[in-house]
Amino acid sequence: MAILTLEPLDPLSLVIAPPKNESPADRWAREQREAQARLISEQIDAQIKAEKQASRKRLKPVKILLLGQSESGKSTTVKNFQLAYAYSSFLEERSAWKAVIHLNLIRSVNAILDVLSKEMPRTTSQPQSPLNTPRNRSLSRPSTVRVRSSLSITQPSSTPPSAIHVRPSTSAGSRTSQPSEATLVEPNNDPDADDDPEDDDDDEIDSSAPPLTDRHRMLQLRLAPLRQIQRDLERSLGAASTEAPEFAGEAAPWTRLDDVLGTRGTREFSITSRSGWKKALKRVKAGYSSGRRTSLGSRDEARVGTGSAEDAALRKQPLDKRRSRPQSPFVFDVSMDDEYDDEGECEPQAQSAAEVIASCAEDVAALWSDAGVQAVLSRRKAKARLEEGPGFFLNDVARIAARGYEPSDEDVVRARLRTMGVQEYRFRFERGPDAGRDWLLYDVGGARSLRHAWLPYFDDINALIFLAPISCFDERLAEDRRVNRLQDSILLWKAVCGSKLLQNVQLILFLNKCDLLHKKLSRGVHVAKFVPSYGDKPNDVREVAKYFRHQFKDIFTRYSPEKRPFYAYMTSVTDTKATAVTVATVRDGIHRNSMKGADML
Ligand SMILES: Nc1nc2c(ncn2[C@@H]2O[C@H](COP(=O)(O)OP(=O)(O)OP(=O)(O)O)[C@@H](O)[C@H]2O)c(=O)[nH]1
Numbered sequence: 001m002a003i004l005t006l007e008p009l010d011p012l013s014l015v016i017a018p019p020k021n022e023s024p025a026d027r028w029a030r031e032q033r034e035a036q037a038r039l040i041s042e043q044i045d046a047q048i049k050a051e052k053q054a055s056r057k058r059l060k061p062v063k064i065l066l067l068g069q070s071e072s073g074k075s076t077t078v079k080n081f082q083l084a085y086a087y088s089s090f091l092e093e094r095s096a097w098k099a100v101i102h103l104n105l106i107r108s109v110n111a112i113l114d115v116l117s118k119e120m121p122r123t124t125s126q127p128q129s130p131l132n133t134p135r136n137r138s139l140s141r142p143s144t145v146r147v148r149s150s151l152s153i154t155q156p157s158s159t160p161p162s163a164i165h166v167r168p169s170t171s172a173g174s175r176t177s178q179p180s181e182a183t184l185v186e187p188n189n190d191p192d193a194d195d196d197p198e199d200d201d202d203d204e205i206d207s208s209a210p211p212l213t214d215r216h217r218m219l220q221l222r223l224a225p226l227r228q229i230q231r232d233l234e235r236s237l238g239a240a241s242t243e244a245p246e247f248a249g250e251a252a253p254w255t256r257l258d259d260v261l262g263t264r265g266t267r268e269f270s271i272t273s274r275s276g277w278k279k280a281l282k283r284v285k286a287g288y289s290s291g292r293r294t295s296l297g298s299r300d301e302a303r304v305g306t307g308s309a310e311d312a313a314l315r316k317q318p319l320d321k322r323r324s325r326p327q328s329p330f331v332f333d334v335s336m337d338d339e340y341d342d343e344g345e346c347e348p349q350a351q352s353a354a355e356v357i358a359s360c361a362e363d364v365a366a367l368w369s370d371a372g373v374q375a376v377l378s379r380r381k382a383k384a385r386l387e388e389g390p391g392f393f394l395n396d397v398a399r400i401a402a403r404g405y406e407p408s409d410e411d412v413v414r415a416r417l418r419t420m421g422v423q424e425y426r427f428r429f430e431r432g433p434d435a436g437r438d439w440l441l442y443d444v445g446g447a448r449s450l451r452h453a454w455l456p457y458f459d460d461i462n463a464l465i466f467l468a469p470i471s472c473f474d475e476r477l478a479e480d481r482r483v484n485r486l487q488d489s490i491l492l493w494k495a496v497c498g499s500k501l502l503q504n505v506q507l508i509l510f511l512n513k514c515d516l517l518h519k520k521l522s523r524g525v526h527v528a529k530f531v532p533s534y535g536d537k538p539n540d541v542r543e544v545a546k547y548f549r550h551q552f553k554d555i556f557t558r559y560s561p562e563k564r565p566f567y568a569y570m571t572s573v574t575d576t577k578a579t580a581v582t583v584a585t586v587r588d589g590i591h592r593n594s595m596k597g598a599d600m601l
């Protein structure tokens with residue numbers, strides 16, 4: 001009877017089984033091959049395991065939020081971070097700032113032309129009638145009824161509009177949520193008040209000042225095309241290029257939600273912004289990068305635009321200009337969340353604007369250096385406002401208006417373009433203690449109408465840099481002229497310090513614009529006139545800055561839900577050299593703190 005031998009069932013065993021008649025030499029060779037394969041396999045397994053462990057250990061990115069009112073210097077602080085740690089990305093954007101700088105320049109020119117228009121009818125070379133002197137005109141104006149606000153608790157009367165009342169500090173440690181303990185400020189409800197610091201009405205006429213003449217009228221006419229250029233550039237750059245419109249909202253619109261949410265998180269309120277100055281810059285970048293000159297050489301042709309298919313193709317060409325500078329030890333990547341979309345709106349006429357500005361350069365320089373114009377501006381208090389305002393470039397007109405002008409680093413830092421929504425910047429340091437760790441910087445729009453978008457970013461951040469410009473104690477908020485700018489900063493700071501969502505966040509205060517504070521005090525503006533509690537302390541920058549620091553610290557101590565260290569820096573963030581030191585210190589501090597939080601130190 002035949003015996004049926006069954007083959008083993010496992011087909012794999014069949015395949016890997018050694019050949020039946022294997023010689024000892026073949027067997028040796030086969031075993032060598034198998035040992036080698038096992039070794040490689042084990043190495044791969046070990047590598048996968050190590051990678052898994054490393055990714056588990058990988059640190060979360062450090063997230064930093066920059067807050068503060070509009071024009072407080074948030075974006076300028078970001079530029080300082082870029083300059084220090086991401087110079088190549090700063091360079092990539094630099095030439096695109098040219099349109100913004102040009103717009104800033106011609107805004108100043110147009111502001112001067114506005115002042116001259118008010119002045120011209122009565123101060124041309126015609127002799128002045130005694131009834132038409134500024135002094136008599138102000139006497140014949142209807143008298144202003146001054147409405148004193150009753151909101152002030154400490155000193156309800158006898159203070160100038162926009163005055164700030166700061167209560168004496170309470171004893172340390174007495175944390176209370178009583179609003180009456182807050183820094184108290186009296187808003188100015190009377191926009192016609194005579195002692196409005198920004199009132200441009202003339203007080204006195206300087207008899208030695210040269211009169212305005214037909215020469216000034218000629219300059220006015222010759223520079224008139226710049227009005228249209230301003231409109232063109234504003235249209236090209238979008239909403240970010242104009243200052244915040246009027247908005248009578250709260251200083252910190254999130255506070256009620258903050259109380260409700262506590263530490264529960266805010267993600268469901270997340271808002272994604274796809275607008276802002278990065279987008280505005282991208283709109284002009286391609287225009288400049290094409291390197292194409294339009295035929296527009298004269299101011300009369302300023303309105304002619306471009307828009308051909310050839311132009312569109314040229315606009316898409318990449319930037320080709322990069323200047324060399326020693327590379328930062330850190331490589332860092334700034335994310336650009338908005339893709340440049342070229343759908344007809346993008347060509348900003350920046351190139352043609354540059355041509356017109358170049359053709360007006362001499363007249364602009366003549367206007368700015370004219371003694372009569374300077375006298376009118378000083379009398380109407382417009383000179384200091386221009387020189388100390390954002391984006392002032394009139395002293396550099398010859399350089400900036402020149403054909404072939406390329407912005408310098410300093411120009412970019414001084415340029416003004418408002419942030420809309422929230423912009424994210426991603427940094428990766430390749431060296432240093434935080435090598436390999438991502439840093440995310442969130443730069444927000446500071447205008448009151450944009451502050452509702454801040455709340456989602458309170459969640460899960462490591463540090464918050466708060467910008468409080470301390471030079472603006474005598475200024476009004478652009479979006480709500482009843483509100484003193486320092487008052488607004490104080491209200492914001494109070495809300496930030498008292499936020500439950502931010503209670504574990506490291507708060508870093510930049511008391512900014514110290515350079516402008518110095519200038520303002522040097523020209524005789526008295527802090528005590530606007531901040532009565534300042535009393536008769538010396539009106540010098542050191543004392544004033546110390547006083548404001550003390551007030552901000554006091555609020556911090558009283559409103560923080562839990563005790564935490566106070567970090568404050570006196571800054572002028574347009575001074576990039578000094579700010580580089582501050583930024584490095586801040587970076588170290590945030591790194592150490594975030595490591596402590598992760599139990600790594
Ligand atoms: N002189 C001086 N100018 C400053 C200082 N900080 C900022 N600026 C200027 O003030 C203007 C406004 O600064 P930004 O950084 O754009 O202000 P922001 O806080 O980002 O404003 P928003 O985007 O509207 O919220 C710019 O022209 C800056 O160059 C400073 O310390 N000193």
Ligand SMILES: [Mg+2]
Binds near residue numbers: 075418419443444446
């Ligand atoms: Mg900004």
